[in-house]
Amino acid sequence: MKIISINAGSSSLKFKLFEMKDESVLASGLFERIGIEGSNYTIKYDGNKVSEQAEMPTHAEAVSILLNRLIDLDIIKSLDEIEGIGHRVVTGGEKYKQSVLIDNKVIKDVEDCIELAPLHNPANIIGINAFRKALPNVKMAAVFDTAFHQTMDPVSYLYPVPYAWYEDHKVRKYGAHGTSHMYIAEAIAKELKKDNLKVISCHLGNGGSISAIKDGKCVDTSMGFTPIAGIMMGTRSGDVDPSIIPYIMVKETKNASEVLEDLNKRSGFLGLSGISSDSRDIEKGISEGNERCILAQEKYVRTIVNYIAQYYVLLGGCDALVFTAGIGENSAETRKRVVEKLACLGFKMDLKANDVRGELRKLSTDDSKSLIYLIPTDEELMIARETVTLVKQNA
Numbered sequence: 570m571k572i573i574s575i576n577a578g579s580s581s582l583k584f585k586l587f588e589m590k591d592e593s594v595l596a597s598g599l600f601e602r603i604g605i606e607g608s609n610y611t612i613k614y615d616g617n618k619v620s621e622q623a624e625m626p627t628h629a630e631a632v633s634i635l636l637n638r639l640i641d642l643d644i645i646k647s648l649d650e651i652e653g654i655g656h657r658v659v660t661g662g663e664k665y666k667q668s669v670l671i672d673n674k675v676i677k678d679v680e681d682c683i684e685l686a687p688l689h690n691p692a693n694i695i696g697i698n699a700f701r702k703a704l705p706n707v708k709m710a711a712v713f714d715t716a717f718h719q720t721m722d723p724v725s726y727l728y729p730v731p732y733a734w735y736e737d738h739k740v741r742k743y744g745a746h747g748t749s750h751m752y753i754a755e756a757i758a759k760e761l762k763k764d765n766l767k768v769i770s771c772h773l774g775n776g777g778s779i780s781a782i783k784d785g786k787c788v789d790t791s792m793g794f795t796p797i798a799g800i801m802m803g804t805r806s807g808d809v810d811p812s813i814i815p816y817i818m819v820k821e822t823k824n825a826s827e828v829l830e831d832l833n834k835r836s837g838f839l840g841l842s843g844i845s846s847d848s849r850d851i852e853k854g855i856s857e858g859n860e861r862c863i864l865a866q867e868k869y870v871r872t873i874v875n876y877i878a879q880y881y882v883l884l885g886g887c888d889a890l891v892f893t894a895g896i897g898e899n900s901a902e903t904r905k906r907v908v909e910k911l912a913c914l915g916f917k918m919d920l921k922a923n924d925v926r927g928e929l930r931k932l933s934t935d936d937s938k939s940l941i942y943l944i945p946t947d948e949e950l951m952i953a954r955e956t957v958t959l960v961k962q963n964a
Contacts, residue, residue, distance in 0.1 A: 571595070571650050572956050574949035576657040577696025578689075580604055582631045585949040586644065586651075589957050592950060596644045600631040610634060614644050628699040636703060654709040655956030656697050657948065659689035659796065660743055661711065666719040668955040670963055671697060671709040679711065685743060685795050687833075708963065710956040717747030720786040728794075742798075744790035746772045746894075749946040750780040753891050756944050758785060760929070767884040769877055771907075772946065773897035775803035775846060779873065781880035789883060791876045797833055800872040803846035806836035807872055841865035848896045848903065870903065874910045881914055887939040890916065892932075893946040899926045908932075908941060916941060 570590065576583040582600040587593065598612035608625040611618065612635075619642065625631045639645050656671070662682045669675055676694060683690045700709060718726075726742040727735060734740040753770040768782040777800050780790040791799030801807040814828045823831075831840075839846040842865040844854060854862030881887050890911075892904050901923050908918040915938025923932050925943060933941035 570652045570957060570960070571645065572653045572655060572953040572960075573651060574655045574657075574952040574956070575696050575700065576949070576952075577628060577692045577699075582628060582635070582696060583949075584635060585953070586639065587950070587953045589953060592953075596639065596642075597949075598635070600625065600635065603628055603631050612638055612642065614642060617642075628695045629702065632696075632699040632703045648704065651704065651707055653956045653960040654700050654704065654707055655712050655952035656693060656700075656709060657748065657952055658693045658697075658711045658713050659686040659745055660715045661713040662715070662743065663719075663739055663741070665711070665713050665716060667716050668710050668712045668959060670959050671701075671711050675711055686745070687795075689796065708956075708960050710952075710959045712748055712952045712955045714745045714747045715743045717751040718742075718744035718780075718787045718790050721789060725789040740794060742790070742793045743795075744778065744780070744787070745792045745796045746776070746778045746780075747787070747790075748948045748951045749893060750778075750782065750787065750790070752946050752948060752951045753893055753944055754782045754785050756929075757889050757891055757942060760942070760944070761889065761940075763888075766888045767886055769880050769884070769887050769890050771873065771877070771890070771892050771897050772894045773800075773873070773892065773900075773903065774894035776805065777802050777873075777894070777896070779876040779880065781883050783884055789880060797829075800876060801841075801869050802837045803848070804834045804837050804839045806832045806840070838865050838869065841868060848900055852900070852902060866903075866906070870906045870910065873907050877907070877911060878914065887914075889940040889942055891942045891944050893944050898943060898945050901925065904932065904943070915939060 572587050572589050574585045580603045585597040586595045588595055596612060596614040598610060600610040602608040603625045609622045611620045623634055636648060658679055660682050662685060664678050679690055679694055749772045750770045754768060757768055758764050758766060765784050770780045770782055772778050776796060778790055778792045781788040797805050799807050814825060817828050838851055842851055842862045844850060851862045851865055855866055896903055904923055908916050917934040917937035918932055918941055919934045922930060927945050930943050932943055
């Protein structure tokens with residue numbers, strides 16, 4: 570059975586095509602700058618790589634090019650070989666505790682949750698509609714980033730605000746990156762051949778979140794009502810005092826939406842450093858002695874450490890601390906700085922083992938109180954697995 574996993578952004582579309590018989594990747598790729606001048610795409614397959622410029626005014630053109638190229642490149646013989654499409658959807662609110670097949674009601678529900686993920690849900694819907702138009706007879710699944718976090722108890726997911734806000738408006742913590750955290754929970758259990766584990770999963774990318782996982786289930790997570798909360802990120806502030814919003818509204822004559830735009834798109838690494846949202850640029854700046862890059866990195870590490878320490882106490886210890894996603898997998902320096910600040914909890918890193926990018930590896934010393942691992946995440950594989958299950962159940 571061939572399944573495509575789709576992660577649609579506002580101007581991008583990332584995909585992987587799997588043969589689920591052995592979970593092998595037949596092709597993968599990224600369509601970038603959709604709707605922007607200079608749009609292009611890259612497709613990797615069977616050791617080959619195709620990169621081309623192409624006009625893509627909308628996601629529909631990207632989907633059309635993708636499907637045509639899968640055939641042109643002889644990756645598949647016919648579109649009939651595609652038996653399911655799984656879409657990453659950032660949030661389904663409280664309505665969806667697990668993945669579901671997509672119909673008109675699901676799309677309406679995802680639209681109703683746009684306020685909870687204003688940067689992500691609209692793009693997810695665009696991707697879904699583009700594929701529905703191109704392949705109307707293929708079953709499609711919505712795999713929600715929030716679903717994994719639905720096991721949190723009320724003490725974790727409720728805010729200390731008027732309870733009517735939750736009853737009437739569903740104000741609560743939803744979390745994000747759940748598909749990645751679920752993959753990490755399964756991967757570390759497989760690696761250690763043990764299910765009853767206390768795991769702290771660090772998904773560190775341009776967006777980032779930390780999750781406390783016990784026995785494979787989420788106990789708490791750093792992102793909140795929306796993906797702006799939690800640790801500092803590439804352009805997102807993470808946790809800030811909410812009183813800042815009305816204060817800046819007055820000082821800079823902005824409305825609430827404009828201030829939230831600043832917190833979402835002009836904060837984090839970008840806001841503190843003043844040069845970039847990319848951690849690689851921050852590390853380059855540090856090497857050049859840029860004081861604001863040094864400040865940005867130190868603040869970033871501290872927000873991560875604060876959540877790890879909090880979840881260490883919540884779980885009553887930690888069997889494994891896991892780093893994943895773009896920064897977590899590729900920045901040895903960030904991992905080192907985080908673990909150094911956790912020394913008082915007994916975490917010890919093997920610096921030689923830490924000199925690695927993007928491969929599963931134990932990073933802790935033999936005398937470390939808790940294991941430390943780097944595990945590359947594979948959200949696309951999790952999406953494909955969920956999609957296969959739903960397609961088979963509804964065959």
